[in-house]
Amino acid sequence: MAPDVENISATTGMDVAAFPEPTQSGSKYVLSGQYMKAGENFGNQELWSPLFYIQRNESVDFLATYTADGEKGSVAIVTLPEGWTSLYMADPEITPALLSTIVQLLEQPIYPNPEEGIFYDAFFAREPLIALHASRPGKRSLFLGRFCDVEDQLDPNIGWFGKETILMSLGTGETRLLSLGE
Structure with a gap:
């Protein structure tokens, strides 16, 4: 495991690895909610090196996987034994819809006016x-x-x-x- 990957894994509490060669980014959201639907794509679809991914683990919940390899997580969340929640976003791009979804999942306040629509200002x-x-x-x-x-x-x-x-x-x-x- 490369030193950068070790640091990411230690910080996030997740098993993180790097793709062995330049790999295309771009992810697919796996849940469905107010701001993003299951199967909705995000990310810039460009080659990155290094590009990290989250490995499957029963304690880690994937929010998104890479479109090129649906078994490798690009965004994940885990509740650690100390009682805090760790979120890791391996995909290099975040969209307003993804950020809004994550904030909502973490039960933090979002104050849109539902009658007027959702804006990304x-x-x-x-x-x-x-x-x-x-x-x-x-x-x-x-x-x-x-x-x-x-x-x-x-x-x-x-x-x-x-x-x-x-x-x-x-x-x-x-x-x-x-x-x-x-």
């Missing part, structure tokens, strides 16, 4: 700022986690007072830079 949040760049037109529901005043730093005519959730209509390529106040 560029988003940044660090107190007191939130930046949102729309990938396509539509309404966005944004949960702030507390009641506060919100002011758009790019357009002083846009703002909300004492809101915990705001609803915004955005056009393709439109950007909002929001400042959260008390």
Whole structure:
């Protein structure tokens, strides 16, 4: 086992190996959920060296396998004896749908507005700022986690007072830079 593979295995708690020669990436999701369906492909389908994979093990749950070899895991999750969950993504590319699926599987909050559809926008949040760049037109529901005043730093005519959730209509390529106040 190469030193890099040993480090990955020790860190993730999974048996990880490297393909012996340049191998095509690209994966197939094996479960079915809100953001991705079973059999849905993702990844860039390019040759990589090294390219790592997760070996089958009864304690490891595959979320995706390589399209070139369905027995080799490209994304997997395992709950370790210490009580924490380890996730390893061997495929070099992650899509917004895959990231949303993983966040949902890990029971972390995702705040889309189901009535308006799912958008994969560029988003940044660090107190007191939130930046949102729309990938396509539509309404966005944004949960702030507390009641506060919100002011758009790019357009002083846009703002909300004492809101915990705001609803915004955005056009393709439109950007909002929001400042959260008390």
